[in-house]
Amino acid sequence: MSRFMPLQPTSVFRGDSPQAQAIAKLFYFDLVMAAVIFATVAALVFYVAVRFRERPGALEPKQDQGNEKLETLWTVVPGLILLVFMVETARTMNIVNPPVTKRTPNVTVIAHQWWWEYRYPGSGVVTANELHMIAGADWLLEVLSADVIHDFWVPDLGAKVDAIPGHPNYLWIDPRRQGTYLGTCAEFCGLQHALMGIRVMVQSPADFWAWEQSQLQVPEVPTQGPAAVGARLFRERTCRNCHAIAGTEAAGRVGPDLTHLAGRETLGAGVLSNTPNQLMKWLMDPQRYKPGCNMPNLHLTETEARDLAAYLEALR
Ligand code: CUA
Numbered sequence: 001m002s003r004f005m006p007l008q009p010t011s012v013f014r015g016d017s018p019q020a021q022a023i024a025k026l027f028y029f030d031l032v033m034a035a036v037i038f039a040t041v042a043a044l045v046f047y048v049a050v051r052f053r054e055r056p057g058a059l060e061p062k063q064d065q066g067n068e069k070l071e072t073l074w075t076v077v078p079g080l081i082l083l084v085f086m087v088e089t090a091r092t093m094n095i096v097n098p099p100v101t102k103r104t105p106n107v108t109v110i111a112h113q114w115w116w117e118y119r120y121p122g123s124g125v126v127t128a129n130e131l132h133m134i135a136g137a138d139w140l141l142e143v144l145s146a147d148v149i150h151d152f153w154v155p156d157l158g159a160k161v162d163a164i165p166g167h168p169n170y171l172w173i174d175p176r177r178q179g180t181y182l183g184t185c186a187e188f189c190g191l192q193h194a195l196m197g198i199r200v201m202v203q204s205p206a207d208f209w210a211w212e213q214s215q216l217q218v219p220e221v222p223t224q225g226p227a228a229v230g231a232r233l234f235r236e237r238t239c240r241n242c243h244a245i246a247g248t249e250a251a252g253r254v255g256p257d258l259t260h261l262a263g264r265e266t267l268g269a270g271v272l273s274n275t276p277n278q279l280m281k282w283l284m285d286p287q288r289y290k291p292g293c294n295m296p297n298l299h300l301t302e303t304e305a306r307d308l309a310a311y312l313e314a315l316r
Contacts, residue, residue, distance in 0.1 A: 111150035114192035128256030154183030191292030197270025230311025
């Protein structure tokens with residue numbers, strides 16, 4: 001059972017934010033215009049092909065060259081059509097990404113090969129892959145990359161925006177409805193580009209604040225049972241070189257922050273659901289589920305993986 005809001009079907013034809021709605025509207029408009037133009041051209045071609053087809057004994061159709069009226073018409077009309085597209089596109093762009101005034105972003109999105117890091121500058125919360133937002137609030141996202149060019153895209157909530165190293169891009173999203181939205185990386189970024197899932201949890205303000213508070217808690221280091229063994233393994237098996245867990249000396253920033261791993265729905269940016277059993281499988285062979293990812297196979301025994309999973313699944 002998901003602890004979160006129902007999963008919303010992903011569609012570019014809908015939109016649950018003014019930004020995504022504006023894009024959907026433009027998409028419909030372009031689609032209808034293109035359909036009308038296609039139908040008109042196809043009908044004319046068909047008419048000409050039938051009307052002037054070769055028939056036994058028929059004369060050659062009247063030849064017409066250098067018709068100024070016609071030439072003006074087929075230059076001006078497409079020009080006007082393009083102008084309409086341009087105006088509509090510019091209007092939509094202005095709704096989707098109005099100029100960013102001096103304002104602290106609500107969240108900084110940092111793309112990595114192949115996962116997403118989210119940092120909330122207001123509270124200091126750092127999390128991975130699952131972005132929490134408030135329904136009914138306007139959010140400014142700052143989008144960055146730690147390595148190559150990625151592209152942050154949640155079709156139901158906003159525009160696509162490139163994640164470029166050293167060059168912040170901005171994205172406005174005013175989510176209107178509570179729910180879980182799916183997104184994806186939309187720019188080829190290497191082997192696991194297709195498995196770089198985004199989940200956005202749009203919550204009520206109260207639920208969001210509760211989540212944020214829980215993220216600020218420092219989890220206790222277990223002192224007994226399999227979880228305690230797992231905590232020791234975490235220290236000894238180089239996990240901390242890449243991962244951070246608040247309240248421990250682990251402060252690596254190469255991989256996702258694991259401070260509250262147990263509170264997430266999925267593992268590996270959406271490749272596995274987050275259960276102790278799945279986590280154990282992941283720990284034993286990450287390359288099986290995400291070939292090419294930066295997490296090595298540490299050749300853990302099954303018992304070690306189970307203990308490590310017990311520790312990580314205690315990090316709420
Ligand atoms: Cu990241 Cu494609």
